Amino acid sequence: MRPPFPFVRDVAGLRARSFDLLVIGGGIYGAWAAMDAAQRGLSVALIEQNDWGSGTSQSSSKLIHGGLRYLEHYKFGLVQHSLRERRVLSRIAPHLVRPLDFMLPVFKASRAGPFMLSCGLTLYDLMAGLSPPVRRHRYYRPKRVRQDFPFLDGAGLVGAFRYGDCQEDDARMALVVAAAAHGFGAVCANGVRAVSIAAGDHPQVAVEADGASFTIKARAVLNAAGPWAMRLMGEAAPEVELIKGTHMVMPAIPGVRAAFLLTAEDGRVFFVIPWYGRTLVGTTEKTIARVEDATPTEDEIDYLLRALATAMPGLGWARSDVISAFAGTRTLQKADAESLSAVSREFAVIEPQPNVWVSVGGKYTTARCDAAGIVDSMAARLDNHQPSRTDVTPLPGAPTLPFQVWLGSARAQLLVAGVDAEAAFTCALRHGTGVDALLVLIESDRALAQRVHPDAPFIRAEVALAQSHEMARSEQDVLRRRMPLHLIVGG
Numbered sequence: 001m002r003p004p005f006p007f008v009r010d011v012a013g014l015r016a017r018s019f020d021l022l023v024i025g026g027g028i029y030g031a032w033a034a035m036d037a038a039q040r041g042l043s044v045a046l047i048e049q050n051d052w053g054s055g056t057s058q059s060s061s062k063l064i065h066g067g068l069r070y071l072e073h074y075k076f077g078l079v080q081h082s083l084r085e086r087r088v089l090s091r092i093a094p095h096l097v098r099p100l101d102f103m104l105p106v107f108k109a110s111r112a113g114p115f116m117l118s119c120g121l122t123l124y125d126l127m128a129g130l131s132p133p134v135r136r137h138r139y140y141r142p143k144r145v146r147q148d149f150p151f152l153d154g155a156g157l158v159g160a161f162r163y164g165d166c167q168e169d170d171a172r173m174a175l176v177v178a179a180a181a182h183g184f185g186a187v188c189a190n191g192v193r194a195v196s197i198a199a200g201d202h203p204q205v206a207v208e209a210d211g212a213s214f215t216i217k218a219r220a221v222l223n224a225a226g227p228w229a230m231r232l233m234g235e236a237a238p239e240v241e242l243i244k245g246t247h248m249v250m251p252a253i254p255g256v257r258a259a260f261l262l263t264a265e266d267g268r269v270f271f272v273i274p275w276y277g278r279t280l281v282g283t284t285e286k287t288i289a290r291v292e293d294a295t296p297t298e299d300e301i302d303y304l305l306r307a308l309a310t311a312m313p314g315l316g317w318a319r320s321d322v323i324s325a326f327a328g329t330r331t332l333q334k335a336d337a338e339s340l341s342a343v344s345r346e347f348a349v350i351e352p353q354p355n356v357w358v359s360v361g362g363k364y365t366t367a368r369c370d371a372a373g374i375v376d377s378m379a380a381r382l383d384n385h386q387p388s389r390t391d392v393t394p395l396p397g398a399p400t401l402p403f404q405v406w407l408g409s410a411r412a413q414l415l416v417a418g419v420d421a422e423a424a425f426t427c428a429l430r431h432g433t434g435v436d437a438l439l440v441l442i443e444s445d446r447a448l449a450q451r452v453h454p455d456a457p458f459i460r461a462e463v464a465l466a467q468s469h470e471m472a473r474s475e476q477d478v479l480r481r482r483m484p485l486h487l488i489v490g491g
């Protein structure tokens with residue numbers, strides 16, 4: 001195994017040979033599938049038309065969660081599966097998947113009363129198994145809720161529950177998993193676009209990269225191009241529905257570290273989530289015809305602002321407080337799409353053409369396990385019946401020391417090197433043991449310990465590292481995905 005970083009773009013390597021598996025799409029599904037297959041000893045190529053995690057995988061709510069609201073639809077299997085994966089991801093990537101408390105206020109008019117919610121949350125805790133990464137749920141009386149969160153709508157408030165889930169930086173997670181695939185020998189390149197797929201006994205994929213066209217040969221092809229996937233399938237494309245979800249980024253709510261699960265006036269739930277010293281608010285849900293339509297609209301921002309003003313009137317936030325907004329697209333199999341909110345985010349892998357598989361739908365939370373299933377379904381074709389081991393393989397940057405011990409020491413080293421306290425904390429979580437590479441850079445130039453922007457906890461050494469070790473090729477790659485600077489300061 002080679003080190004995952006430096007994560008090297010290898011376009012020449014894609015031309016040089018034929019592969020067992022070619023994965024199209026460097027979102028979280030393509031990245032996990034490539035890592036899993038490469039770890040099983042298969043020769044793997046992973047291509048991404050733009051940048052790692054630049055599709056849906058940078059536009060999620062950034063939660064690694066069981067999906068509490070699916071309990072309401074009796075999707076017990078899905079919730080339990082997601083909670084199991086939450087535990088796996090927290091174990092193999094404790095630096096990237098962090099616990100987050102959620103507050104769930106209850107009102108006289110709420111669909112479910114305190115007793116029902118208490119039963120649901122007890123079940124949620126039980127399904128999370130022994131030693132979950134988060135705290136068990138707890139009930140708060142209305143007086144305490146008003147005192148701690150005075151900005152919440154107090155009319156009809158009968159209390160609130162606190163429960164636990166986890167949070168991530170989605171684009172960073174996709175990058176790290178793709179780099180792990182590289183570590184296990186996959187030939188990876190961003191900026192390589194699949195143009196067409198010729199299925200058959202020996203599938204071939206025509207690609208374009210750096211102004212040149214060539215063909216990649218493989219025994220099997222996985223089309224993990226997310227909402228773009230069907231474009232490559234022609235007549236063989238299964239029917240899917242594209243559902244856009246928009247989030248807006250707002251200032252921090254002073255002194256509040258918990259997220260909120262709230263209900264808008266139309267009965268839809270939405271999240272208010274602290275993230276990198278800002279607040280994510282989302283999401284909307286709307287069917288779109290083309291993936292290009294997945295941009296936030298004024299109507300969606302107005303909807304979210306109205307929902308927020310009703311649920312949290314004390315914040316007094318207006319349009320001028322919106323820092324940025326982003327939208328992503330879920331792909332649902334047509335049969336699943338009749339009721340958007342009620343539908344499970346279940347996943348399918350299909351083989352509509354010989355030796356060409358397509359992944360449809362899914363969740364960040366379950367992508368690792370779903371990808372293991374994808375590679376399993378190709379076992380006969382690839383003559384490889386090894387089991388998946390990604391559930392017990394620490395991701396790049398995962399410390400071997402007990403997490404809090406390691407975190408304390410990593411922060412201390414960054415502080416000594418001149419990084420400010422907030423940036424040291426986020427650096428440690430974003431890079432894990434990779435902070436060593438940042439410290440080496442800072443040692444050679446102390447100015448690299450300074451922030452890139454005064455209002456964002458990212459340092460100049462991270463920009464240098466993104467270019468030299470993380471395959472960043474453009475300003476967007478660096479300032480939107482290697483660090484989400486554009487999201488949290490706008491621009």
Ligand SMILES: Cc1cc2nc3c(=O)[nH]c(=O)nc-3n(C[C@H](O)[C@H](O)[C@H](O)COP(=O)(O)OP(=O)(O)OC[C@H]3O[C@@H](n4cnc5c(N)ncnc54)[C@H](O)[C@@H]3O)c2cc1C
Nearest residue numbers: 025027028029049055056057061063194226245362364365
């Ligand atoms: C609004 C929203 C919120 C969500 N929130 C959560 C959440 O909080 N938690 C959770 O668990 N899940 C969440 N999800 C689901 C999760 O984000 C998705 O399941 C996941 O990101 C899908 O990843 P993917 O790899 O299938 O697709 P994508 O991330 O879209 O990856 C596909 C990749 O393929 C590339 N590509 C496309 N065409 C080509 C081509 N021709 N050649 C080469 N490359 C190509 C694209 O550039 C893209 O990078 C959310 C989804 C949405 C839409």
